Amino acid sequence: MTSTCSRTRTRASVLFWPLPPVFVLVPAALILVLTLADTWSQLSWRALDWVYLSAEVGTRARLPVVVAAGAAALVGARFTRPGLVFAQRWQPRVERDVPWRHCAVVTGWCLTAYLVGLFPLTLAVAAYGAGVPDLTAIAGALTGFAALTLFGYLCGVTLRGPLAVPVAVGLVFLLASLPLVSDAWSALSLQPPVSPSLGTRESTAVGPYRIGFFLLLAVALAWTVAALLRTPRRFSAGYGLAVAAVAVAVVLPHLRPFPLLAHAGNGTEVCSERAGVRYCVHEGHRDELTTIADLATPVFAAYGLADAAPDEVRDLSLAESDGEIVRKSRKGTLWVGVPPGWEPEQEVPSPAAEWLVPDVFRCGSGGVASLAADAPPEARRAAVLADLRAWLITRAHEDGPVDDGVFAGAAPERVREWIRRNPERLSTCDVNPGELPWRT
The missing domain is CATH 3.30.2010 (Zincin-like)
Structure with a gap:
């Protein structure tokens, strides 16, 4: 019995080694809860499709990846400090194997929790079955999730203290939010500022560029982590080329921004x-x-x-x-x-x-519509058009009287008759509230 329990614990420890389980289970649970809470209301949405879900893999990762980066920063700061007996720079185990294992464990658990959180929404989309998944957009989002988590680990390795966690959280949140500030960042982040849906798609250049950028960033970050933990610290020519390539990849979309969306036309x-x-x-x-x-x-x-x-x-x-x-x-x-x-x-x-109904700007009131007694004639004429539009909208739901505006209490037959008699005046906004037959 003791031998069986020992083997079970050994198999379980492989999923966490060399980290204590709490360092990955807590952030993974938080990511799962955040993702479920963020997508739960969408399960009953109309017109769900695979194109939209493919884009949402990146969009909904904005907060989960911040949690993953914070967890990776905590691991990097806690388990690579020079004061630890097992983490001295002269020890070969910290050069590559252990740091990369840290990143693999944190990324694996956090990314798995995120994908599990998306599973109910995926089932809802599968039930509707419209469109096909955009594998390039999905791959770009998942690659970006892993790269930004590795960035959080680099913050922990660099700062070697509790300050690493808020720094990583703040920087990753900023990087994930940049597309909301400028479209040029869309090729360098998890998602575009607007999500495509059925009939549209991400432009041909954005998806592959995003994947290439995040792969390049991940290589440069892993190389940097290994160099910082090596004694003496050595940065090879290959490392310099990787960093330069990342810098060039960041600049290019700003020199000539990619178009974000295109019509699918299929x-x-x-x-x-x-x-x-x-x-x-x-x-x-x-x-x-x-x-x-x-x-x-x-x-x-x-x-x-x-x-x-x-x-x-x-x-x-x-x-x-x-x-x-x-x-x-x-x-x-x-x-x-x-x-x-x-x-x-x-x-x-x-x-x-x-x-x-003509646009109220045709009335010469600058878009202002008002029935106030002291309102200029242009604003009062614009109010007739605005109220007519509102009255027509109510016809789609019920055929009862309107409670306010110049069409309040008007019978639909009288309104239709008035429209038939005054099509030219309506088109030129030559209609006054006092002339409406049901108001005189």
């Missing part, structure tokens, strides 16, 4: 027709087609002018280029975005109403 459309308007969505969004038609049709019907409605309402995921979006918009196509987690009850009626 989706098959699914279409239907309702009241003379054609509705088309990406095949991965076929479950949303009926919802879009159900929410947009009442808005167009409430306006009452068939010629004012678009010829087609089209899923933005079907666009093959920005030029196609502009070109088809001019020819009668209303584009509707269907991103993961979207709320169609809010995101379909609004663009439908905006298609029908």
Whole structure:
């Protein structure tokens, strides 16, 4: 019995050696909790797809990688101090084997905990099954996770004290957040500032560049750790070339920033027709087609002018280029975005109403809309357009009266009749609140 328990403990210790289990189990548990908490609300999202999940592997790693870097810094500071009997610089075991084993154990446990935390979201996406995974984006995120964890270990080796942990945490958080400050950092960090979804993808250059940069960074960091723990400290020509290569790789995206996203242009459309308007969505969004038609049709019907409605309402995921979006918009196509987690009850009626009602800036009020008695005439006319847009949006949800604005208490039939009689005045914003028939 004693022999069996000893073998079990020996096998378990291989997963942690040469670190005490608490140094990896605590950060791994924290990363697991953070990841689950960060992704739990997404499990019930609409329109999830594999392209979005591939980008989220990097996006959701922003806080977990900070925890991993802090844990690696603590290990580096605690177990490579010169005062420790087993960590003297003249001892060969600290040159490569033990430090690299430290990094492997911390990175392995923290990265595994992160991937386990993403597993429920992966199952939710697999149930929907739209699109295909972007393996380049996933590989870049995981490589970056490992490289930034190694950076935290370097902070511990360099500072050799408790200060290493907050320094590593702060620096890694800064590095992971830089894409939010400037797009040029996207090729050098875990994720772009915006996540692609079905119909879009990361540009061809960003993903491979990110992988190459993090691999190069990891090599330079590992080389630096080995050099700092060696006696005497020796930095070879190869090390100098690695550091120079990292510096060049950091500068290049700032000289000519990479485009972040591109249209995939590889989706098959699914279409239907309702009241003379054609509705088309990406095949991965076929479950949303009926919802879009159900929410947009009442808005167009409430306006009452068939010629004012678009010829087609089209899923933005079907666009093959920005030029196609502009070109088809001019020819009668209303584009509707269907991103993961979207709320169609809010995101379909609004663009439908905006298609029908002129922009309030046409009224000459600088976008200001007000019904106040002392408001200038331009602002009062703009208020009519703003309230008309709000009234049309409510038609998608229920057909009852509006409680406020210039359309409060107006019967839908009277509003449609007024619109039929005044299409030119509406288009030029030549409408005054006092002239509305249900207010006189």
